[in-house]
Amino acid sequence: MLTRLYLFFTLLGVLATSTYSQYSPDETSRAISSMSEEEQIEYVNSNFYSIYSANFSNSLKLTKNVVELSNRLKLPAKEALAQKNRGIILYLTGDYEQAIKAYLRSYDLYDSLNDKSGLAQLSNEMANYYKQQEDFDRAIEFWEQAEKLASEAGDLRTLGTSYGMQATFYWTRKDYEKSDLLYTKCHSIRIQQNDSVGLGYTFLNLADMERRKGNLDQALEYFNQSTRIRIAIQDKQGVLENYKSIADFHFQNKSYDQAIQFYRKSIKESKTFGYPDLVRITLDSLSSLYAEIGDYKRSLFLKIDAENLEDSLFNLERSRVISELETKYETEKKEQQIVIQNAEIAEQEAEIQRNQILILTSIGLILLVIWVAKIQKSKLKKEQLLKLQAAEIQRRQAEINAAISSQEKERSRYARDLHDGFGQMISILNLNLKSLKKGSKPDDRLEVFESSSKVIDEMYTELKNICFDLMPQTLIKHGLESALTEFVDRVNQAGKVYLELNTFGLEARLLEIQEISLYRISQEWINNILKYSDADRVTLQITKDANEITLLIEDNGSGFDKSLLTSGKGNGWKNLNTRSNLIQGELELETQNGIKGTSLIINAPTEITPTKESNENTVKMV
Numbered sequence: 001m002l003t004r005l006y007l008f009f010t011l012l013g014v015l016a017t018s019t020y021s022q023y024s025p026d027e028t029s030r031a032i033s034s035m036s037e038e039e040q041i042e043y044v045n046s047n048f049y050s051i052y053s054a055n056f057s058n059s060l061k062l063t064k065n066v067v068e069l070s071n072r073l074k075l076p077a078k079e080a081l082a083q084k085n086r087g088i089i090l091y092l093t094g095d096y097e098q099a100i101k102a103y104l105r106s107y108d109l110y111d112s113l114n115d116k117s118g119l120a121q122l123s124n125e126m127a128n129y130y131k132q133q134e135d136f137d138r139a140i141e142f143w144e145q146a147e148k149l150a151s152e153a154g155d156l157r158t159l160g161t162s163y164g165m166q167a168t169f170y171w172t173r174k175d176y177e178k179s180d181l182l183y184t185k186c187h188s189i190r191i192q193q194n195d196s197v198g199l200g201y202t203f204l205n206l207a208d209m210e211r212r213k214g215n216l217d218q219a220l221e222y223f224n225q226s227t228r229i230r231i232a233i234q235d236k237q238g239v240l241e242n243y244k245s246i247a248d249f250h251f252q253n254k255s256y257d258q259a260i261q262f263y264r265k266s267i268k269e270s271k272t273f274g275y276p277d278l279v280r281i282t283l284d285s286l287s288s289l290y291a292e293i294g295d296y297k298r299s300l301f302l303k304i305d306a307e308n309l310e311d312s313l314f315n316l317e318r319s320r321v322i323s324e325l326e327t328k329y330e331t332e333k334k335e336q337q338i339v340i341q342n343a344e345i346a347e348q349e350a351e352i353q354r355n356q357i358l359i360l361t362s363i364g365l366i367l368l369v370i371w372v373a374k375i376q377k378s379k380l381k382k383e384q385l386l387k388l389q390a391a392e393i394q395r396r397q398a399e400i401n402a403a404i405s406s407q408e409k410e411r412s413r414y415a416r417d418l419h420d421g422f423g424q425m426i427s428i429l430n431l432n433l434k435s436l437k438k439g440s441k442p443d444d445r446l447e448v449f450e451s452s453s454k455v456i457d458e459m460y461t462e463l464k465n466i467c468f469d470l471m472p473q474t475l476i477k478h479g480l481e482s483a484l485t486e487f488v489d490r491v492n493q494a495g496k497v498y499l500e501l502n503t504f505g506l507e508a509r510l511l512e513i514q515e516i517s518l519y520r521i522s523q524e525w526i527n528n529i530l531k532y533s534d535a536d537r538v539t540l541q542i543t544k545d546a547n548e549i550t551l552l553i554e555d556n557g558s559g560f561d562k563s564l565l566t567s568g569k570g571n572g573w574k575n576l577n578t579r580s581n582l583i584q585g586e587l588e589l590e591t592q593n594g595i596k597g598t599s600l601i602i603n604a605p606t607e608i609t610p611t612k613e614s615n616e617n618t619v620k621m622v
Contacts, residue, residue: 015035025054025055031408036074040065040066040069041066041069044062044065044082045066045078045082048085050088052088053233054234054235055273056273056275058095059089061083063086063089066085067085067086075190077113078447080211081107081118083105087125088125091129093274095273096129099129103129106118106122119145120147120153120155120156120158123143123146124143126142127141127163127165140169143165143169146161148161157195157198159189160189160193160195163183163186167181171208173203183206187199187206196233199226199229200230200233200235200242201238204222207220207223207245207249209529220249223242223249227243236273237273237275239269241278242578243262244262244278244282247260247266247282247285247286250494251263251285256292256293260286260289260300263289263509267283271347276309279309279379280306287302291577296384296387296388304381363454423493472486472487478511479509479510480509480518480519480542483519484501484503487523487526491526494530497535497555498537498538499526500537500538500540501540502540503541504543504544505544505545513583514583517580518549518602521551522540524576525574526538526553528572529555533555533598535557536571538555539554550602551601551604552601553599556596557598558594559596560593562589562591565589580602583604584604584608586603588600588601588602
């Protein structure tokens with residue numbers, strides 16, 4: 001059923017393309033240039049949604065002109081609609097102070113005309129305005145009024161809009177029982193009216209309902225249906241809002257790459273379209289995403305951009321002040337209707353005085369809000385910088401601890417090797433020498449001599465192995481390629497795995513720190529493979545070109561969970577990262593639990609930029 005409905009409204013959207021395409025700024029200007037003033041008013045009022053969806057800037061100019069024409073020609077019904085439309089576009093572009101003035105003028109006109117349908121539409125917009133100020137009681141009051149008036153007027157479209165706005169409100173408060181019921185009512189009305197514009201919104205609501213039920217594929221399909229409808233009818237604003245909604249969906253489901261893609265698309269195109277409020281909201285969401293994945297630096301800069309943009313738009317405190325002024329205005333207006341009959345001149349003077357006081361008060365409040373906002377922003381910047389500095393200090397301390405721990409383990413191992421190996425052989429040699437006492441037979445002395453010679457040979461071999469582990473002489477004298485060749489030969493002699501070495505571009509010697517770091521990384525990782533992996537074949541490859549040195553170690557053993565390295569108590573992985581940082585390299589590990597094959601990759605520049613940190617670590621890590 002839903003599939004058939006989708007196909008029907010997709011066709012409806014395609015057919016509507018020819019209608020909506022005429023509302024580009026150039027086409028609209030040409031269309032109204034030959035119209036009378038009354039025809040211009042009717043054209044802009046009737047096609048307002050299409051005009052502002054195509055271009056915010058053009059709709060601001062056209063609605064202003066229509067308001068002035070309607071007022072001059074004394075057409076109150078036309079002016080009421082024009083004022084409401086102008087309030088909507090002013091609200092969307094962030095000029096909230098002028099938006100509330102347009103709404104109030106529209107309300108007065110609709111009220112004087114007893115136009116229930118017009119008052120219902122305006123009540124929806126006023127409810128949305130109060131919701132933005134977090135005056136929820138007033139917002140609900142206006143929605144109930146809109147619902148009542150729309151029902152009395154038989155205005156299903158406005159009634160559906162009221163259901164949709166209320167549903168969104170209850171959704172934000174996590175009252176899903178109410179929101180789902182209202183979304184369903186709204187969707188039923190949109191289908192009944194064949195309203196492709198309204199369906200563009202209700203499909204988003206259905207997507208959220210499915211997401212909460214865990215039907216993620218169905219939710220994403222509803223998002224895509226909404227976007228396709230809005231693209232077909234050239235609802236640019238709706239398409240941009242959909243990109244933000246789809247990004248939020250991926251963010252909630254931890255599909256971070258897809259979320260970033262749609263957030264950036266929404267920001268870029270909203271800037272071009274002139275939709276600053278959506279830019280601000282999207283920047284804030286993208287900042288939260290980067291904070292969640294640990295990229296605090298990028299999160300901080302995005303948060304600053306969002307706050308800078310918010311400073312130039314409407315402030316919540318200022319919104320509340322304007323709301324209070326609006327309440328006073330309503331009260332004063334009713335009082336004036338009584339007082340003006342007896343003292344019109346005196347009331348006008350009092351009004352002028354009140355306006356002057358209000359202007360001065362507003363200026364003072366605005367300056368105070370700006371000052372508080374700057375202090376808060378400065379405090380936030382400092383806190384973020386302190387977090388970044390603390391994280392950097394923690395990272396460096398972890399590297400130092402890893403290096404120290406690694407050195408201590410190496411020293412313990414070498415001490416154990418010297419004690420166990422040399423101690424035993426020296427004891428044997430000492431016993432042999434003591435047996436060479438006077439009176440021993442020549443044959444016995446020859447046997448002792450030969451036995452002692454074998455012990456000395458074994459001691460020499462053991463000493464060579466220990467020296468090789470400490471620092472291969474081949475690495476010092478002949479370079480990385482020769483040292484790795486010697487290391488590979490030793491591994492292959494053991495017969496546990498077959499290790500293959502491939503080198504390219506190593507004809508000339510590397511820097512000492514590069515050769516030592518790359519050798520130790522290779523030694524450390526391959527020893528780990530020998531200890532823990534079931535691999536029987538390993539490839540070690542080093543490639544050098546004009547700009548980059550690449551180390552690649554691949555094995556055919558079973559993959560594993562990478563998080564075990566970072567969460568483990570050992571320092572081996574930290575030590576690898578530290579050695580990689582010494583040569584300013586980037587370390588990557590490609591492995592997956594239960595899948596054959598693991599790859600360790602390090603890409604480092606051929607030229608190292610000297611830093612204080614690298615100079616200090618060079619001494620520690622060699």
